[in-house]
Amino acid sequence: SHASLAQRGQALLVSWGVTELVQRRASMVVFALLPVVDMFFDGLVLGDLVVQKKWPVLGGCLGAAIVLPQVLTFVFLWRNEMRQLHQIVEVLLGPVIGLSGYFWLDLSESSQQVSLFFVAVSLVPAVNLRSGWEEGRHSAASGAQWFEIAEGMIEAPWSAILVLYSSFLTHQPPSAKFIGSFAASIVTTAKAADQFNRADQAKSLTGAIPGTVKVAPEVTFRVVFLALLAFLTRPFGDGSAAELETSRSYFACIVIAVDLCCNMFFLLATASQSPAAPRLLVSAAMVIGHPPEFLDAFAQIRNPHRLTRLVVALLLASVAVFGQILMRLVSPEDDRVEMLLDSYPHLLLAMIVGYVASWSRGLYGWLVEPAPIYSHEERVRRASGKFREAVLKNDLPLTQLVAKVDGAEVPSVGNQGNGIVTALAVSAAQTKMHAQLLRAIPGNSGWEANVTKALNSVAQKFTTLTDVGGDGFWEMFTAVQQEIKSARRADSDQWTEVTLKDETVTEVELQLLLGLVRKLKVDMTLASDAALEQLNWWDCQVDTIFLQGDRGLSDQASSMMQTWQAKRLIGSKRKPPSPDTMIAGVAAIRGLSTVEFGTGEKAISDPSAAVLGDTILASGLLLHLDCKDNKFTVAGICVVADSIRQSTSIRNFILHGAVLTMEGVRKIAEAMVGCSSIEFVDLTEGDIKEDGADLLGQALLASRSMTTLILDGNKVGPRGAEKLADAIAASATMTSLGLAFNRIGPVGAAKIGDAIKRSTTMQEIGLAGNDIGADGLDQLVEGIAESTALTKINLSDNKLGDQGAVKLGAAFARSSTLQDVDLQMNQIGAEGARELAAAIAVSPSMRQLGLIGNCVGDDGAAAIAEAIMASKSMQLLDVQYNEIKQIGAEKLAEAVAASQSLLTLDIRCNSIGGAAMRKLGDAIKVNSTIRNMWTEGCTTTTVAAAYLRECAATRGVNLQSPPPEYLQNLGEE
Numbered sequence: 001s002h003a004s005l006a007q008r009g010q011a012l013l014v015s016w017g018v019t020e021l022v023q024r025r026a027s028m029v030v031f032a033l034l035p036v037v038d039m040f041f042d043g044l045v046l047g048d049l050v051v052q053k054k055w056p057v058l059g060g061c062l063g064a065a066i067v068l069p070q071v072l073t074f075v076f077l078w079r080n081e082m083r084q085l086h087q088i089v090e091v092l093l094g095p096v097i098g099l100s101g102y103f104w105l106d107l108s109e110s111s112q113q114v115s116l117f118f119v120a121v122s123l124v125p126a127v128n129l130r131s132g133w134e135e136g137r138h139s140a141a142s143g144a145q146w147f148e149i150a151e152g153m154i155e156a157p158w159s160a161i162l163v164l165y166s167s168f169l170t171h172q173p174p175s176a177k178f179i180g181s182f183a184a185s186i187v188t189t190a191k192a193a194d195q196f197n198r199a200d201q202a203k204s205l206t207g208a209i210p211g212t213v214k215v216a217p218e219v220t221f222r223v224v225f226l227a228l229l230a231f232l233t234r235p236f237g238d239g240s241a242a243e244l245e246t247s248r249s250y251f252a253c254i255v256i257a258v259d260l261c262c263n264m265f266f267l268l269a270t271a272s273q274s275p276a277a278p279r280l281l282v283s284a285a286m287v288i289g290h291p292p293e294f295l296d297a298f299a300q301i302r303n304p305h306r307l308t309r310l311v312v313a314l315l316l317a318s319v320a321v322f323g324q325i326l327m328r329l330v331s332p333e334d335d336r337v338e339m340l341l342d343s344y345p346h347l348l349l350a351m352i353v354g355y356v357a358s359w360s361r362g363l364y365g366w367l368v369e370p371a372p373i374y375s376h377e378e379r380v381r382r383a384s385g386k387f388r389e390a391v392l393k394n395d396l397p398l399t400q401l402v403a404k405v406d407g408a409e410v411p412s413v414g415n416q417g418n419g420i421v422t423a424l425a426v427s428a429a430q431t432k433m434h435a436q437l438l439r440a441i442p443g444n445s446g447w448e449a450n451v452t453k454a455l456n457s458v459a460q461k462f463t464t465l466t467d468v469g470g471d472g473f474w475e476m477f478t479a480v481q482q483e484i485k486s487a488r489r490a491d492s493d494q495w496t497e498v499t500l501k502d503e504t505v506t507e508v509e510l511q512l513l514l515g516l517v518r519k520l521k522v523d524m525t526l527a528s529d530a531a532l533e534q535l536n537w538w539d540c541q542v543d544t545i546f547l548q549g550d551r552g553l554s555d556q557a558s559s560m561m562q563t564w565q566a567k568r569l570i571g572s573k574r575k576p577p578s579p580d581t582m583i584a585g586v587a588a589i590r591g592l593s594t595v596e597f598g599t600g601e602k603a604i605s606d607p608s609a610a611v612l613g614d615t616i617l618a619s620g621l622l623l624h625l626d627c628k629d630n631k632f633t634v635a636g637i638c639v640v641a642d643s644i645r646q647s648t649s650i651r652n653f654i655l656h657g658a659v660l661t662m663e664g665v666r667k668i669a670e671a672m673v674g675c676s677s678i679e680f681v682d683l684t685e686g687d688i689k690e691d692g693a694d695l696l697g698q699a700l701l702a703s704r705s706m707t708t709l710i711l712d713g714n715k716v717g718p719r720g721a722e723k724l725a726d727a728i729a730a731s732a733t734m735t736s737l738g739l740a741f742n743r744i745g746p747v748g749a750a751k752i753g754d755a756i757k758r759s760t761t762m763q764e765i766g767l768a769g770n771d772i773g774a775d776g777l778d779q780l781v782e783g784i785a786e787s788t789a790l791t792k793i794n795l796s797d798n799k800l801g802d803q804g805a806v807k808l809g810a811a812f813a814r815s816s817t818l819q820d821v822d823l824q825m826n827q828i829g830a831e832g833a834r835e836l837a838a839a840i841a842v843s844p845s846m847r848q849l850g851l852i853g854n855c856v857g858d859d860g861a862a863a864i865a866e867a868i869m870a871s872k873s874m875q876l877l878d879v880q881y882n883e884i885k886q887i888g889a890e891k892l893a894e895a896v897a898a899s900q901s902l903l904t905l906d907i908r909c910n911s912i913g914g915a916a917m918r919k920l921g922d923a924i925k926v927n928s929t930i931r932n933m934w935t936e937g938c939t940t941t942t943v944a945a946a947y948l949r950e951c952a953a954t955r956g957v958n959l960q961s962p963p964p965e966y967l968q969n970l971g972e973e
Contacts, residue, residue: 002147003892005283005909006854008858010021013272015037016116020377021528027208028129028132028133029078029129029583030208030504031148031191032125032126032128032129032207034184034187034191035122035125035148035151035152035153035156035188036125036189037184037185038151038155038156038159038181038185039066039120039121039122039623040061040120040184041177041180041181041184041185042066042115042120042159042163042181042185042415043116043118043120043121043472044177044181044467045114045163045166045177045178045181045239046059046063046066046117046120046178047112047113047114047116048113048175048177048440049062049166050112050116050260051109051113051116051314052109052113053166053170055075055166055169055548056589058162058165059116061162062162062163063095063116063119063120065154065155065158065159065162066119066120066155066159067091067092067095067097067119068922069151069154069284070091070124070147070151070155071088071091071092072150073146073147073150073281073658074090074091074147074835075145075282078109079144080126085677085797086122089123090123090124090403091121091122091123091124092221093121093123094118094119094120094121094122094779095118095119095121097115097118097753098115098116098117098118098121099115099119100122101115101118102115102116104770107192107804112396113763118437118843122586123923124144124147125819126250128144128147129298129938130623131235132144133146133624134501134523134526135478135593138706140332143888144689145195146414146626146859148195149192149195149196149285150196150281151188151192152188152189152192152193152196152287153189153193153196153285153289154284154639155190155273155285155650156184156186156188156189157185157189157222157287157288157623159181160181160182160185160186160189161226161227161230162180162227162229163181163182163185164182164223164224164227164228164347164677165180165227165230165231165512166178166225166343168228168231168340168479169231170502171339172343172344173343173771174344180581186216186219186220186223187216188221188331189219189288190212190213190215190216190219190624190770190880191208191211191212193213193218193219193285193288193289194208194211194214194215195208195211195242196285196289196290196292197211197215197289197293197294198211198293198294199683205920207239207864207947211916214446214755215289216737217353217354217357218306218357218358218361219288219289219351219354220350220351220353220354221351221354221355221357221358222288222354224286224347224348224350224351224353224354224699225313225317225351225487226252226256227284228317228320228340228351228875229252229255229316229317229320230251230252230253230815231275231336232320232321232323232336232337233251233252233266233319233320233323233325234252237554247726248250252367253817254675255316255771256287256789258285259287260287261282262277263282263283263284263287264280266305267282267283267664268278275971277649279935280652281361282401282468283449284739286305290305290306294386294402295377295402296374296382296383296406296407297379297405297406298405299372299373299374299409300373301345302888303370303486304364304901305360306358306361307362307363310355310358310359313355317821319722321337324336324337326886331691337346346899349654354846354965357639358377363663365367367449367790368688370680375717376407376792377627378407378550379407380407380408380417381404382406383402383403383406383407383408384408385659386398386402386406386408387399387402387408387437397465403803404605413598417607433458437488438907444715444822445482451919452662472518475511479540481805484669485721491526491818495588496547497517497518497520497521498517498519498521498744499520499521499522499523500520500521500522500523500524500526500527500531500532501523501526501527501528501531502527502528502531502675518543518544518545518616519546519547520542520544520547520566520570521546521548522543522545522546522547522548522550523549523808524547524548524549524550524577524578524581525548525549525550525551526549527633528905535913537738539860542566542567543566543567543568544563544566544567544568544569544570544587545568545569545570545585546567546570546571546572547569547570547571547572547577547581547585548571548572548574548577548762549577549583549608549762550574550576550577550578551577553582554595556685558632563840564589564590565589565590565624566589566590566591566592567592567593567594568592568593568594568595568596569582569585569586569589569592569594570573570594570595570596571596573598579597579604579608579630580605580608581607582613583599583604583608583612583615584611584614586615587611587612587615588615590619592621592622593621593622593623593624594621594622594623594626595622595624595626596628597626597628597630598623599625604631604632604636605633605634605636606633606635606636606639608636609632609633609635609636609637609639609640610636610639612639612640612643613639613640613643614643616640616643616644616650617643617646617647617649619647619649621649622647622649622650623650623651623652624651625644625650625652625653625654626652626654626657627640627653627654627656628654628655628656628657628772630657630658632655632658634659634661634663634664637658637660637664637667637668638664638667640664641664641667641668641670641671642670644675645670645673645674645675646674646675646676646922647666647677647678648675648676648677649677649678650677650678651678651679651680652674652679652680652681653668653671653678653680653681653682654680654681654682655668655682655683655686655717655866656682656684656685657684657685658682658683658686659686659687659876660683660686660688660692662692662695663690664686664689664697665683665686665692665696668681668683668696668699669695669696669699669747670699670887672699672700672703672706673695673699673703674704675966676704676705677704677705677706678705678706678708679705679708680707680708681706681708681709681710681905682683682710682738683696683709683710683711683714684711684712684714685712685713685967686711686714686715686739687714688711688714688716688717689714689715689716689720690717690720690723692714692716692720692721693711693714693716693719693723693881694723696709696711696727696747697723697724697726697727698723698727700724700725700727700728700731700734701727701731703731704731704733704734706734707733707735707736707737708732708734708735709724709734709737709738710736710737710738710766711724711737711738711739711742712738712740712741712742712766713740713741713742714742715742715743716739716743716744716748717743717744717745717748718743718744718745718747718748718751719741719743719847720744720748721739721742722747722748722751722916723738724739724752724754725748725754727753728754728755728759728760729754729755729759731759732760732761733761734759734761734762735761735762735763735789736761736762736763736764736765737752737764737765737766738766739752739765739766739767739771739892740766740767740768740769740794741768741770742770742799743767744767744768744772744773745770745771745772746772746773746776746847747776749767749770749772749776749777749779749780750776750778750779750780752765752780752783753778753780753781753782753783753784754779754783755783755792756762756780756783756784756787757782757783757787759787759789760788760789760960761789761794762787762790762910763789763790763791764790764791764792764793765790765792765794766793766794767780767792767793767794767795767798768794768795768797768798768822768824769796769798772795772796772798772799772800773798773799773800773804774799774800774801774804774807776809777804777807778807779798781807781808781811782811782816784808784811784812784815785814786814787815787816787817787818788816788817789816789817790818791817791818791819791820792820792821792843793818793820793821793822794820794822794823794824795808795821795822795823795826796823796824796826797824797825797826797961798826799827800823800826800827801827801828801829801830801831801833802827802828802829802831802832804826804828804832804836805823805826805828805831805832805833805835806831806832806835807833808821808823808836808839809832809835809836809837809838809839810835810839811839812836812839812840812843812846813838813844813900814837814841814844815843816844817845818843818845818846819845819846819847819848819873820847820848821834821846821848821849821850822850823849823850823851823853823854824850824852824853824854825852825854826854827854827855827916828851828854828855828856828860829855829856829857829860830856830857830863831860832856832857832860833851833856833859833860833863833864834859834860834863836849836851836861836864836865836867837860837864837867838863838867838871839867840864840867840871840874841866841870841871843868843871843873843898844873845873846871846873846874847873847875847876847914848874848875848876848877848878848909849864849874849876849877849878850878851877851878851879851882852879852880852881852882853880853881853882854877854879854882855882855883856879856882856883856884856888857882857883857885858884858886858887858888858891859888859889860882860888861879861882861884861888861889861891861892862887862888862891862894864877864879865891865892865894865895866891867901868892868895868898868899869894869895869898871899871901872901873901874899874901875902875903875904876902876903876904876905877902877904877905877906878904878906879892879906879907879910880906880908880909880910881908881909882909882910883910884907884910884911884912885911885912885913885916886912886913886915886916888910888912888916889907889910889912889913889916889917889919889920890915890916890919892905892907893919893920893923894918894919894920894923896920896923896924896927896930897923897926897927899929899930900928900929901928901929902927902929903929903931904930904931904932904933905930906934906937907933907934907935907938908934908935908936908937909936909937909938909940910939911938911939912935912938912939912940913939913940913941913944914940914941914943914944915944916940917935917940917941917944917945917947917948918947920935920942920946920948921947921948921952922955924948924951924955924957925951925954925955926954927955930955930957931955931957932956932957932958932959933948933952933958933959934960
């Protein structure tokens, strides 16, 4: 099917590494190039007809066919407030330049051709491409889709008909430019016909290609047939230049006009409530195409329309041929049929193929696969869904068609479906549409005037609101606002996210005023200072502001930020803002409790750091300051640290990746001592070494608030570990210490073990990647066993082996508090796994065990499975990459079935086989606690995997594993 072909194409591109954004942009480029190529050839042909052949009538008709559809579409969109009047320049600039040069300048023939070439030039494709490039799709509010439909369904086919007709008049084979113009027009028309059928769906290149190929034969037949009809029914003449200059073909014009009128009456009969402008557009498109497929009201008459047209075409062709036979008796030298057979045999063959394909498609759709018959209720339900999507996309023509033709319900203000609430919440242009639709709803007459007045005032921008409607308006608006807020309470966890750009500033104002926005993205490259100055918070509160795009701010825009309120300010890591802009936001935005810098590799100047320091001092609300991976100078670090020292609110400070030097470490140590609120400090990869660890250890001893210190990757060594160990042993507040990848070795591990043993508060310790080895565990395991506070320990990548696992197992069994253990990449085999399993079986507190990248095998897995069945507390087991095969996996399946506590089993990337996979499915059926079972990368059979998915779906178990950074990025962008 068309949909499956599109999905397969997208999946194939994704497998090749082509992202969805790249696919969408490629689609936009191709869709923009088609009309551009068509314009190019049309411009060449127009110059040829008027200047070289001296056929002004045909040339004028071609020029009108090029320009008028775009002008009418623009007027149609402008009337519906989807375009502004000054944007008419995009349509008329080329024609005005071309016609002005041709009529008012004394040009040579070659220059006249160049001048007429500009008549075919339109800036609309380029403007639409630029406006939608960031997101990889046109916004429906731009009207780009309707420009493309008008270009493809009206301009392209009529220019192709005129080009063919003028080529026939020469009684010679067509030139290269005529062939190029015809081919470009056919492809553009076929693509637009497919797009017209699926106007309610998102466009994609993989979906457009099969759709275009599907309709191309019918389009080719229709275009060639009308051109041949015009040529064959043209009155006979002497073939002189004066006679050809008139280019008469009255019969074909009458046929096309009758076809257009029949389409209009047809639409009026089936959809009498449809607005005149969309009805005219659809009627003109149906001269070449058929009733669009996205409207269910036309489902039953689409194939009859196709077959009726084919029968009429056969009758008209018979009339034209019979007329030729009669006219040859009068003028035997003008044998047009013979000329067509000699000069255009391939074109006639293409028309016949298209005719046969049209019959085949019509009969197949009529007899074999008829259109579905929907009940009135089902049709209204489907139409209402399309209406809702069109409302959210702000596509006014589409909303009018599905509302008036398909009968979509448009609820009144009392409902939360698509009523006045949604209208106010989406866009100014949409409010005009709702004002029109509400007039037709029974029961709305009493408040229609107030609603229309309010909607119109909103559409005129917020600067005039206080002057329009008076107190009555504001009372109504407050009621609507409260209605929205009460409806939002039920799904308060859902985030409403909008992006501020120049073209969306009015919509953002509306949503902010109504209290709908919780997450606002401000793209500095797409939002000018004027947009920032226009944006007013109206005392509305948002949760999060994302700043992105490297551009500075004017003083006026910076001052406008002082009216903004938010809880969190985050710099985008993918598209970092400039440091000055980020710091200006920190200084200006009120109510901030969390700031996450995302300026990346851009250096933060000392003056900017000073502004940040002043802001920290002035703010009494800032709790969380994340400067991860940002380039402060040492002087800047000192300024910020000194401000934190004096702060009474800062709790968390992250300076991940900064080169601190001893001076910077000293200032941060002073801040840890001086700030009464500081609890969490992360100095990962700060290169503090042993001396820095000594300073920080002294600070921990003096601090009355510090609970967490992260020093991963700082080369503190055994001596630095000793200094920190003494501090945490004596601290009355410290609960967590991160010392991963610090080369502390067995000596440092022994000191940490002693500190854990003595501490009454230390709950979490991170010692991954420290080359501790099994021999360095003796004092550490003693500390683990005897600690009264330790709940979590990470000993990943420490070359512990089975010997180390045996020691740890004995300690875990003795511990009464330990809950979470991570032993990744430690060369633990079956022997070590058995000792760990024994600890799990007797531990009253153990909840999570991570063994990624070890080699426990089937025997180790079986032992752990037995322990899980005995444990009353185990909730998560992670045994990825552990050489587990069928026997071990089956034992784990038995454990899942029997466990009363297990929530998550991660068995990814093990060769477990199909039988074990089926047993895991059976275990899911009987277990009442399991919530996640991650099996990606396991060697198994397709049937067994399908069975597991079926069992998981039945019990609501998640099989989709999270990304590796899942736990770390839960709260990040």
